[in-house]
Structure formats: C-alpha cells, structure tokens
Amino acid sequence: MAQIKKNVVVVGAGPVGLLCALQLAHNGIPVTVIEAEPSLTIDLRAGTFHPPTLEMLAPLGVTEAMMEIGIQVPRWQSRDLEEGLIVEWDMAILKNDTKYPFRLHLEQHRLTPILFKMLQSYPHAEVLFSHPLHELTQTEDEVSLLVGKDEKSRLTAKWVIGADGGKSIVRKACDIEFEGYTWPERYSVISTNFDLAPLGYADNAYISDPVQWIAFFKMPDVKPPGLWRMTVPVDESLSDEAVLTPEYGNQVMKRALNGQLQKDIPILHQSIYRVHQRVAKQFRHHRVLLAGDSAHVNNPLGGFGLNSGIHDAINLTEKLSKVINENANLEILNLYERQRKSVNLQYVQELSVKNKKQLEEKDPNIRQERFAFLRKMNSNDVLRREYLLNSSMINSIQTANLIQ
Ligand SMILES: Cc1cc2nc3c(=O)[nH]c(=O)nc-3n(C[C@H](O)[C@H](O)[C@H](O)COP(=O)(O)OP(=O)(O)OC[C@H]3O[C@@H](n4cnc5c(N)ncnc54)[C@H](O)[C@@H]3O)c2cc1C
Structure with missing residues (x-):
C-alpha cells in the first residue's frame, strides 16, 4: 500500500497546532493537521492573552476576531487575603510599547474555532x-506516521510539528526527555456567574494567602455578564470527588471573598488538574519540531502557558516557511530551539514558579517585604513600566529575538 505523502503534518488541533497550520497555509504551504479527538476540544483551560501574543496574531486577522468576543482587561490587581488590595496595575503605561496595552480574556476553546474557521x-x-x-x-528525508492502528493509515511528511500537548506522543517517539517536576498539589478551577466587580475586584486579581491563594479571571463566556473563574490550589488530603462539588466551590469562594459573601452562589463549572514545570530537552529532532505544551508546561500563575505556545508557533512557522519556500539553511530551525527554549527556561519557568512561591509565602516578614516592593513598583512610572513589561511578556519576546 502506497503511503500518503504530505508536506507538513501537524499533530494536534489544539490552539498551537491550529495556529502553526494557519501560518503555514497563509505562507502557501500545504499542511495537514491530525487530531485524535472527533472534534475541537472544549474543556476549560487557558484564557489570558498578553500584548505580544495579540501583536503576533494580528497580521493573520486572529486578534481582530478575538477582540470582538473577548474582554479587554487594562487593569489587574495584586491582593492579599488578609490585607486586601495591595496594588491595582494600570497597563496604560505600556501604550508606547505595544498597540495592545491590556490583557485580553477569552476562553481557549473559543479561540480554536476562530483558528479552525480561518484554516478552512x-x-x-x-x-x-x-x-x-x-x-x-x-x-534523513522524511517522517513516517502511523495514524490509527491500521497500516493503511500511514502518512509520510517532510516535516512534522508535534503540538500534541503535555503528554506528547511525538516527543516520546523522539525519545526527548521532559525535564522538570510535578507539583504535589492539584489546582481546582471554579466558575460562577455571580458578579465580583461590585465587591471591588478587577477582571483579573491574584490574591496571596499562606493557606490557599486565589487567582480570579473574568471570562466573557457566550454572553454578558460572563463568568468569574477562580483557580485555587487544593489540599492534598482531599479527593477529586470531594473537590468537584458545589459545597466545596462555595466554601472556597466564601473564603476567597473574606466574609463579603454570606449566601451560596451558583457554581457553574468545576475542574481539577495536576500542574507541572517541565521543558523538553530538545525542541528539534531532525525533521520533527515541538511547540506548545509538548515542549513545555508550567503552572498558570501569570498566564504564560498558552501565550508561550503561541509565541513558539509563530517563531517556528516563520522559520519553517523560509526553509520550505526559500530553501533557507536548516540551521535556522536550531535557532528556533535556542530562542524558544532559553526564553522558556529563563522567563516562563522562572517567573511562574516565583509567582506561585510569592502567593503562597508563609513568612510574615517576607510577605510584608513583597507588599512594600509591589507598592514601590507602582509608585512611579519608570518602575511600573518595567514591572509590567516583564509581567506582560514583552521583555521575554525582546530577549528571545536577541538570541542568535
Ligand atoms: C486542565 C488544564 C487547565 C489549564 N488551565 C490553564 C490556565 O488557567 N491558564 C493557562 O495559561 N494555561 C492553562 N493550561 C495550559 C494551556 O491550556 C495549555 O498551555 C494549552 O492548551 C497549550 O496548547 P497546545 O495546543 O500546545 O496543547 P493542547 O491544548 O493540549 O492541544 C493538544 C491537542 O493534541 C491532541 N492530541 C494529543 N495526542 C494526540 C495524538 N496522539 N494524535 C493526535 N492528536 C493528539 C489533543 O487532543 C489536543 O487537541 C491548562 C491546561 C490544562 C491541561
């Protein structure tokens, strides 16, 4: 049986795989995406997009489509459960650094249909x-992929992009180590349509607490007023079943709102998941390239996971397009690995771990020092801009671009 020959095969129709395919198709390159599931997945995952991500997606028309249904979040808060509001960050200070001086909130499963429709x-x-x-x-010349268990469904491709998520078969097939660790605690995501804005919460707020920190995100959902989504770490002694109940959701929500909520509120969605800090030892193995969660995973504090996957997708497909369309030297694909792997290790891993440690810090003196630091950062325009250039990933992209 003759094998079906493809130019580029992307494994995984998540946001990163679809974006890789879209940019390649946009550059005139034939591309096939293979996806294990029968349709696009709709589970609750990432939902925060930073300014550089919106800039990268704009030339493809994706940013415009996202802005039509997403929520612009120009102000976000650093809070403490006991002390209340520490700082409200105003991203308007970045107006000369980016066309998009805000975070955009949009559910990941509402981005993928946009990408899919454009790809069609x-x-x-x-x-x-x-x-x-x-x-x-x-x-040396091609990659062979067994899709399904039947030999008839074997494909070959000149290039393969593994965008098949954290458990990536592509990464495992290439025997690439996924170096790092898994946190002992799981995270729970709890959503309600109860509006937190009248209680003084910005559309995005991180609340430190030595027992159970909280991250709030307002998501657009399908119509106003949207959904408030809360992420919290879960005590290791609790079973998944005990966590996935409205009682637990309400108990955590009441604690997070520190006495401002007396009665139960509707809990509309709940999930629980394990969190890892891992980076693949290589992002390239000859004709196979990794992007997104297959290459790196991190905790969600700071909203860097999917954003960095999108940064991979754009960086990689720009370079792969040059290889395919202009016969560029293959060394350019090693540059992809150097740029994206280093920036993931130096920035995404480091900052997401730092964010987590700061939110859960138990030492009262260190906690007070951090509050003082945040207030100082917000106290003048130069310091505030520097802080926000980092937290909004603008610095990470500039760092990556300097790597040769
Ligand atoms: C439960 C959960 C909650 C999360 N919450 C947040 C959050 O709050 N904030 C945040 O920033 N990030 C969050 N993340 C991370 C974020 O969702 C990921 O960074 C993002 O999904 C990465 O996109 P991706 O396209 O690389 O991978 P994925 O979205 O995982 O897509 C991979 C795709 O590959 C497909 N696939 C897998 N194996 C195969 C195979 N063998 N053959 C063909 N197809 C295959 C899958 O079905 C899937 O469609 C969360 C992740 C999880 C798992």
Whole structure:
C-alpha cells in the first residue's frame, strides 16, 4: 500500500497546532493537521492573552476576531487575603510599547474555532479529526506516521510539528526527555456567574494567602455578564470527588471573598488538574519540531502557558516557511530551539514558579517585604513600566529575538 505523502503534518488541533497550520497555509504551504479527538476540544483551560501574543496574531486577522468576543482587561490587581488590595496595575503605561496595552480574556476553546474557521478557507490545508498518532519514525528525508492502528493509515511528511500537548506522543517517539517536576498539589478551577466587580475586584486579581491563594479571571463566556473563574490550589488530603462539588466551590469562594459573601452562589463549572514545570530537552529532532505544551508546561500563575505556545508557533512557522519556500539553511530551525527554549527556561519557568512561591509565602516578614516592593513598583512610572513589561511578556519576546 502506497503511503500518503504530505508536506507538513501537524499533530494536534489544539490552539498551537491550529495556529502553526494557519501560518503555514497563509505562507502557501500545504499542511495537514491530525487530531485524535472527533472534534475541537472544549474543556476549560487557558484564557489570558498578553500584548505580544495579540501583536503576533494580528497580521493573520486572529486578534481582530478575538477582540470582538473577548474582554479587554487594562487593569489587574495584586491582593492579599488578609490585607486586601495591595496594588491595582494600570497597563496604560505600556501604550508606547505595544498597540495592545491590556490583557485580553477569552476562553481557549473559543479561540480554536476562530483558528479552525480561518484554516478552512485555505484549499491546501486540511484537519483530519479522529486521527490519533500512534507511532512516528524518521529517516534523513522524511517522517513516517502511523495514524490509527491500521497500516493503511500511514502518512509520510517532510516535516512534522508535534503540538500534541503535555503528554506528547511525538516527543516520546523522539525519545526527548521532559525535564522538570510535578507539583504535589492539584489546582481546582471554579466558575460562577455571580458578579465580583461590585465587591471591588478587577477582571483579573491574584490574591496571596499562606493557606490557599486565589487567582480570579473574568471570562466573557457566550454572553454578558460572563463568568468569574477562580483557580485555587487544593489540599492534598482531599479527593477529586470531594473537590468537584458545589459545597466545596462555595466554601472556597466564601473564603476567597473574606466574609463579603454570606449566601451560596451558583457554581457553574468545576475542574481539577495536576500542574507541572517541565521543558523538553530538545525542541528539534531532525525533521520533527515541538511547540506548545509538548515542549513545555508550567503552572498558570501569570498566564504564560498558552501565550508561550503561541509565541513558539509563530517563531517556528516563520522559520519553517523560509526553509520550505526559500530553501533557507536548516540551521535556522536550531535557532528556533535556542530562542524558544532559553526564553522558556529563563522567563516562563522562572517567573511562574516565583509567582506561585510569592502567593503562597508563609513568612510574615517576607510577605510584608513583597507588599512594600509591589507598592514601590507602582509608585512611579519608570518602575511600573518595567514591572509590567516583564509581567506582560514583552521583555521575554525582546530577549528571545536577541538570541542568535
Ligand atoms: C486542565 C488544564 C487547565 C489549564 N488551565 C490553564 C490556565 O488557567 N491558564 C493557562 O495559561 N494555561 C492553562 N493550561 C495550559 C494551556 O491550556 C495549555 O498551555 C494549552 O492548551 C497549550 O496548547 P497546545 O495546543 O500546545 O496543547 P493542547 O491544548 O493540549 O492541544 C493538544 C491537542 O493534541 C491532541 N492530541 C494529543 N495526542 C494526540 C495524538 N496522539 N494524535 C493526535 N492528536 C493528539 C489533543 O487532543 C489536543 O487537541 C491548562 C491546561 C490544562 C491541561
């Protein structure tokens, strides 16, 4: 049986895989996405987009489509459960640094249909659902992929992008180590349509607490007033079943709002998941490239996970397009690894771990020092701008671009 020959195969129709395919298709390159699931997945995951991400997605028309349904969040808060508001950060200070001086909140599962719809307008792009990758091998000239268990469904490709998430089969097939660790505690995500704005909360707030920190995000949902989503760490002694109950949701919500909520509120969604800090040892293995969660995973504090996956997708497909369309030297693909791996280790891993440690800090003196530091950062325009250039990932992109 002759194998079906493809130019580029992207494994995984998550946001990173679809974006890789869209940019390649936009550059005139035939591309096939294979996805294990029968349709786009709709579970609750990331939902914060930083300014550089919006800048990168703008030329493809994706940012405009996202802005139509997303919520612009120009102000976000650093809070403490006991002390209340510490600082409200105003991102308007970045107006000369970016066209988008705000965070955009939009559910990840509402971004993927945008990407999918745009991809469908290219006749040389296809997305094959219910096509799980089982095996991958490569020679000097091509990559062979067994899709499904039947030998008839074997594909070959010149290039493969593994965008198949944290448990990536592509990464495992290439025997690439996923270096790092898994946190002992799980995180729970709890959503309500109870409006927190009248209680003084900005659309995004991080609340430190030595027992159980809280991160609030207002998400647009399908219509106003949207949903308030809370992420909290879960005590290791509790079972998943005990956490996934409205009683637990309400107990945590009441604690998070520090006595401002007397009665139960509707809990509309709940989930629980494990959190890791891991980076693949290589982002390239000959003709196979990793992007997004298959290359790196981190805790959600700071909202860097999906953003950095999108930064990978744009960086990688710009370079792969040059290799395919302009016969650029393959060394350019190693530059992708150098740029994106270093920035992930130096910035995404470091800052997400720092954010977590600061929110859960138990020592009262260190906690007070941090509050003083945040207030000082917010006290003048130079310091505030520097702080926000970092937290909004603008510095991370500038750092990556300097790497040769
Ligand atoms: C439960 C959960 C909650 C999260 N919450 C947050 C958050 O609050 N904030 C934040 O910033 N980040 C969060 N993240 C991380 C964020 O969702 C990821 O960074 C983002 O999904 C990465 O996108 P991706 O396209 O790389 O991978 P994914 O979104 O995981 O997409 C991978 C795709 O590959 C497909 N696939 C997998 N294996 C195969 C195979 N063998 N063959 C074919 N297809 C395959 C999958 O079905 C999926 O569609 C969360 C992640 C999880 C798991």
